[in-house]
Each structure stands twice: as structure tokens, then as C-alpha cells.
Amino acid sequence: MRGLRGWLLGVLLLIAAWFVAAATPDGEALMTDPFTVTAAVGAPAVGDNLAVNIREIVVSDGVSASGGWQATGTWVVVDLDAWTVRTESPGRIGVAYLVLAHRTIAASERPLTHDSAATILDARLHVDVPQKGSLAFEIPADAVRGTAMLQIAQDNGAGAGDPTLSLEGGSVIELPLSLSDLPTVSGRALTPTDWVDP
Amino acid sequence: MPTPRVSRFARLRAATDRVPTKWFATIGTVLFLAATAAFGGLADVPAEAKALEQLAAGETHTSPQLAITVERAVLIDSLSGTGAFPDDEKGERLLVLLVEMENLWDRPLATFGSEGVQRAVLLEGDARAADGIVREDDQTFTPWLQPGVPAVLAFSWVVPGGAYADEQPLRVVLSDATLYQAQLLSSRESWVDPAPAAVVTIPVDDVGAGAQS
Numbered sequence: 001m002r003g004l005r006g007w008l009l010g011v012l013l014l015i016a017a018w019f020v021a022a023a024t025p026d027g028e029a030l031m032t033d034p035f036t037v038t039a040a041v042g043a044p045a046v047g048d049n050l051a052v053n054i055r056e057i058v059v060s061d062g063v064s065a066s067g068g069w070q071a072t073g074t075w076v077v078v079d080l081d082a083w084t085v086r087t088e089s090p091g092r093i094g095v096a097y098l099v100l101a102h103r104t105i106a107a108s109e110r111p112l113t114h115d116s117a118a119t120i121l122d123a124r125l126h127v128d129v130p131q132k133g134s135l136a137f138e139i140p141a142d143a144v145r146g147t148a149m150l151q152i153a154q155d156n157g158a159g160a161g162d163p164t165l166s167l168e169g170g171s172v173i174e175l176p177l178s179l180s181d182l183p184t185v186s187g188r189a190l191t192p193t194d195w196v197d198p
Numbered sequence: 199m200p201t202p203r204v205s206r207f208a209r210l211r212a213a214t215d216r217v218p219t220k221w222f223a224t225i226g227t228v229l230f231l232a233a234t235a236a237f238g239g240l241a242d243v244p245a246e247a248k249a250l251e252q253l254a255a256g257e258t259h260t261s262p263q264l265a266i267t268v269e270r271a272v273l274i275d276s277l278s279g280t281g282a283f284p285d286d287e288k289g290e291r292l293l294v295l296l297v298e299m300e301n302l303w304d305r306p307l308a309t310f311g312s313e314g315v316q317r318a319v320l321l322e323g324d325a326r327a328a329d330g331i332v333r334e335d336d337q338t339f340t341p342w343l344q345p346g347v348p349a350v351l352a353f354s355w356v357v358p359g360g361a362y363a364d365e366q367p368l369r370v371v372l373s374d375a376t377l378y379q380a381q382l383l384s385s386r387e388s389w390v391d392p393a394p395a396a397v398v399t400i401p402v403d404d405v406g407a408g409a410q411s
Contacts, residue, residue: 096381102304110341162388
């Protein structure tokens with residue numbers, strides 16, 4: 001009798017273990033997956049250290065920036081306020097992406113060629129003291145359709161080249177967009193990075 | 199009289215002593231050479247001579263990673279904003295290639311660094327990557343190539359004064375990289391092992407001192 005009970009208990013435990021294994025999320029990926037914070041236009045979105053308030057998003061034919069930089073082409077310009085929550089080192093928007101249907105565009109470093117305050121990318125942010133600025137994405141002319149995802153994150157040191165790496169291990173502030181619904185303007189001037197007017 | 203009892207170990211030893219161990223090295227070597235010969239021998243397997251695509255200025259070479267069009271080759275004393283600095287006391291000059299590049303991959307590509315595309319455009323007979331890579335329009339130094347957004351880049355090399363001459367046909371080697379996906383501990387993808395795929399023949403335009411700006 002005792003032998004039978006032992007076997008039954010063993011089988012029960014195995015079945016219980018199967019349920020535990022089935023209920024366990026696929027661990028490997030989740031260890032490094034970023035956690036997402038969904039933003040809305042005009043409302044603060046707070047990540048683990050980075051916080052933004054996205055003010056306006058437009059599609060612009062050609063852009064210009066402080067320092068005299070300008071460029072032709074199709075751009076998505078995001079005006080936002082940004083600050084940090086816990087620490088200023090690191091405290092910056094290190095990477096920002098616009099994820100299109102089949103392509104991922106990184107926020108352009110081109111405006112920064114003439115003036116490091118031309119976009120808020122890589123600008124030093126401060127705890128609880130917002131600064132305003134812009135992010136600019138240079139996109140293919142035929143890409144202004146369908147949906148896209150705006151992603152904003154601190155830099156984890158991996159560089160902008162590989163989104164799967166550079167977003168690992170931190171928060172990502174995300175905003176889903178419908179590109180064809182965005183206002184279309186021409187020659188938009190980027191907001192130079194500066195303190196928000198009180 | 200019974201024969202003296204011999205231990206199994208001693209018998210084994212007696213047996214192995216009769217094996218010509220000195221031949222082992224020879225047998226091993228012969229086996230190795232035979233196996234090697236079966237796979238093509240010790241001589242280098244001649245790389246499959248792939249005919250390089252022959253292009254002229256303005257013609258586009260396309261790989262899964264990039265579309266590359268070499269538009270112009272200019273020889274100039276010096277040019278600011280190129281990221282390359284010829285020493286005129288040594289008689290050095292600058293060879294500048296204007297190259298239109300389009301990133302055909304699905305995410306940004308760096309133009310310089312360990313995974314940059316700088317090795318995609320080289321001068322024939324010169325293993326050096328360009329000394330400076332900038333955008334032609336706004337001089338952004340080693341810019342990112344956003345997917346699907348073509349950009350004209352200036353690849354600049356510092357060259358000895360007499361190395362190139364006006365009107366001389368210049369041969370530019372374009373290389374294709376291979377997409378590599380890491381298998382262990384990571385699934386990151388990168389473009390590696392650039393191999394020559396096309397040659398662009400383009401006349402050099404010597405503009406002398408160039409416009410000083």
C-alpha cells in the first residue's frame with residue numbers, strides 16, 4: 001500500500017511540475033527585455049529614470065535647426081519635454097527609434113553637426129527640471145503611411161545600431177502613431193534644447 | 199611440470215611489446231595525409247575565382263546590405279570638412295570619392311567602426327579604409343545610414359602627391375558583407391567579412407588646390 005501511495009504522489013508531483021513549467025514565461029528573453037511605458041501626446045510618461053511629455057508630432061518636408069543646419073527629405077519631428085526621475089548620470093535620451101512596418105529609423109544625429117543643442121538627442125537632462133527640444137527622424141518618402149511606433153530610451157551603451165541590444169535592460173517609452181494622420185508641414189524648425197518656460 | 203603461472207598483466211605486456219610502436223607515428227602521419235589528400239590536399243584550395251562586376255561611374259552595385267553608386271572621383275590638395283587631413287609639407291593630397299549609398303537593411307548602419315560599412319568602398323591596391331567619411335550635404339562626420347534613405351557620402355583618402363593623376367582611370371573595389379547571426383548567448387546580427395564583388399572604373403578629376411572655403 002505504501003509503495004502505491006508513493007508512486008501516486010510522485011506522479012501527482014510530476015503533473016504539478018508540468019503546470020509550473022507551462023505557466024513559467026520564457027525566461028531567457030524576459031531577463032533582458034525592456035519594459036515599456038505607453039505614452040500619450042500631452043501627458044507625462046515616466047520610465048525607470050527617463051520621463052518625457054510629448055507635445056507635438058508632425059511630418060515635415062525638409063527641416064532646419066539652430067546653428068544653420070537644414071536638410072531636404074521627409075522627416076518626422078517630435079517636440080517634447082524631457083527630464084529624469086532618479087539620476088542625472090546617466091540622464092539623457094540616448095536612443096530613439098521610429099519603428100515602421102519593415103524598417104527601424106534611429107533619431108537623426110545630423111542636426112547636431114552644427115549645434116549640440118539642435119535636438120534633444122544626447123542632451124544632458126536634469127532631475128525633475130524639464131527641458132524642451134525635438135527629435136527628428138529622416139524617413140523614406142514612401143513611408144508616410146500605416147502605423148509606426150515611437151520609442152524613446154536611455155542609452156545602455158550599446159549604440160543606436162541594433163535596437164534589440166540598445167533597448168535591453170531598461171524602460172522604453174512608446175507611443176503608437178498613425179503616420180498618415182499626422183499633420184504635414186514644410187520646412188519645420190526643430191526646437192533648440194532649452195529650459196521649459198515656467 | 200606445470201608452466202609457471204604468468205599474470206594476465208605480464209601476458210598483456212608481452213603482447214604489446216611485440217607491437218611495433220615505433221611505427222605508430224608513421225602510420226598516424228600516413229593516415230592524416232591520406233585523409234587530407236581525400237579532402238583536397240594540403241595546398242590552398244584555390245578560391246573560386248568570382249568574376250567581379252565591372253561598373254562605370256554612376257552605375258549602381260546592389261548587395262543585400264547596400265546599394266552603392268560611385269559618382270565622382272576628385273583629386274584635391276585639401277578640403278575642409280572631409281575628416282581627412284593631408285600634410286602638404288610631405289606633398290600629400292586628398293582623393294575624394296563621392297558615393298551614393300542606400301541602406302537596404304531594416305535598421306540603421308554605421309559608416310565607421312567595427313561594424314561600419316567603411317570597408318565596402320576601397321581603392322584598388324590600397325587596403326586602407328577611407329581616412330574620413332562625411333555626408334556631402336551637411337558634412338556630418340561618419341553618419342548613420344537610415345534604412346531606405348539614400349545619402350551621398352564623401353570617402354576621402356590621404357594619398358602621396360604623385361600616386362594619382364588627372365584623367366587617370368581609378369579602380370574602386372566595392373565589397374559585399376555577409377549577414378552574421380550570433381548563435382550563443384546572443385542573437386545579435388551584424389554584417390561581417392566584406393568580400394570584393396564589383397569594380398568601378400572612374401576617371402580621376404584633378405581640381406588642383408580646390409576652392410578654399
